[in-house]
Amino acid sequence: MAIKKLLIANRGEIAVRVVRAAQGLGIPTVQAHSMADADSLAVKMADEAVDIGPPHAAKSYLNIDAILKAARDTNADAIHPGYGFLSENAAFAQAVEDAGLIFVGPRPETISRLGDKAAAREAAETAKVPTVPGSDGLIESTEAAKDAASRIGYPVMIKASAGGGGRGIKIAENESQLEKLVSEARNEAQAAFGNGALYMEKVIRNARHIEVQVLGDGVNAVHCFERECSLQRRRQKVWEEAPSAALNDSQRKAICESAVALARSVGYRGAGTLEFLFDDASGEHYFIEMNTRIQVEHPVTEMITGIDLVAEMIRIAGGEPLRFQQSDVTLNGHAIECRINAEDPSNNFMPGPGVIDRLSVPAADHVRFDTMLYEGYQVPPFYDSLLGKLIVHGPDRQTAIDRMAEALEGLTIDGLKTTIPLHRELAKAAPIRSNDIHTQFLEPWLEANPIPSE
Incomplete structure (x- = not known):
């Protein structure tokens, strides 16, 4: 099913990039924008534009209901999420599909599987892709972390399974550091991502x-x-x-x-x-x-x-x-x-x-x-x-x-x-x-x- 009208649920240079690509394919575009972006270049370039909320991203670019309403109101049949914001949010991708629209990206279940770093590692191992020596799945306790670290060898990197952009990472050089950092990493991951799950990898210096x-x-x-x-x-x-x-x-x-x-x-x-x-x-x-x-x-x-x-x-x-x-x-x-x-x-x-x-x-x-x-x-x-x-x-x-x-x-x-x-x-x-x-x-x-x- 060819896309007839594309809504861009993002901002900045990537929104401009998507507008240009879609228009190059002869597809009309709708730029969803916050109040702060009403005079943005993407708004000026798109065939249509629709206001989806106040400047703060939580009330606009991260507002799934507002984005879906914008698509319905403009008769867009597809949504491109760009990068950042909701681009790797499986719930958003599912909501787009449930609304009868096309999500320009992977299937929701693929996003969910590969967005979880521990699950992605398991998928890589199944496909026989080399992975950094690390924990077998998620680390459930400090004792499990110590056992994994002794097997992997120090230094080790404690990573938030739901993290991204370099956030949610701690490096332990020895066991005493590990004991302290596991709880810190878990608390920070829970606060930042709503998910305190952790896994561990060996640190490869100067990679x-x-x-x-x-x-x-x-x-x-x-x-x-x-x-x-x-x-x-x-x-x-x-x-x-x-x-x-x-x-x-x-x-x-x-x-x-x-x-x-x-x-x-x-x-x-x-x-x-x-x-x-x-x-x-x-x-x-x-x-x-x-x-x-x-x-x-x-x-x-x-x-x-x-x-x-x-x-x-x-x-x-x-x-x-x-x-x-x-x-x-x-x-x-x-x-x-x-x-x-x-x-x-x-x-x-x-x-x-x-x-x-x-x-x-x-x-x-x-x-x-x-x-x-x-x-x-x-x-x-x-x-x-x-x-x-x-x-x-x-x-x-x-x-x-x-x-x-x-x-x-x-x-x-x-x-x-x-x-x-x-x-x-x-x-x-x-x-x-x-x-x-x-x-x-x-x-x-x-x-x-x-x-x-x-």
Whole structure:
């Protein structure tokens, strides 16, 4: 059943991205928005717009009843959740289907299964995908945690099963720390996610964060190669690349085939990302979790494959089978994405909204800027600080870095502090140019290399 009208239940740059993809397919769009986003770029671009509530997300973008009513009132027959908010909420996906609408994403039961990290780990093991040594399922008590840790070996990572975005994680170096941190982690997980369930994994020091993009139609699945996301601050990605320059051909083949094996084993439908830790020392990869949605960093994959991932999501949700086989997906060059946030990197990344006084984006075939900004736009204070993503493509990694440095010099966003100065410094940094990075690299580097104020 082809989609006739699509409601976007999100905001910011991803809402703009979905509007463009849908309109490119000839599908009319409805932008659901909070009162604070009434003058957003997505609202201006969409064919229709509907107010779903007050600025605070709990009363608008997280309000399932309001979103379903907006779809009914505008005769939309499908809902795209973007990323964040309700995008990985199985209850929302089920409510959309129960209302007779199309959810642009996986089936509710798939979201539920893979959204629970312990269940996702079990699914990976069933599909014979390597996993980080860890607990057998959830940890029910401190004694069980100690038994698991003695088997796994310290240091261990205590993780909230319902966590995400780097939240709900504690690292214990020894048994005395473990005893204290288990109860802390359980209490924090319960408060943050409404679910205090925990599991445990061995800590792999100086690992890389490598993720694989997959597309599935519920029967078949393909990968669109991998992304390197090791440059992180407080477990939030800052700079992403595709492909990973750390992998050789056999390692790339192994990690991508692992991702496809898991996607096929669960009958995955839509776009999804499987996240792995990669151990440079051993060359081994370990599955850690799956994101059952489009990722912020999806543009770098689009740049190296030529595949419009958001459009493919919409096609698949509308009932179309995958339009290509694995052999049709080819890798071309190297792409880098810098997340541009409304934060001051010279002042401990203090976030701050403001009015966009001037916006100038470099124009070149190899440069893309996914954003919600326009001159005169008032950035609201209620939401994530992401303003946009600067993406460049080159025939190889060094050329891509050079092009990113040039593009950053040409990108101007006046009216508020942004992380552009951070990325200008990163593009010059010798360890990044030599690819000597890992998930624990960026924070010590920032302490040693404070970003100058602009």
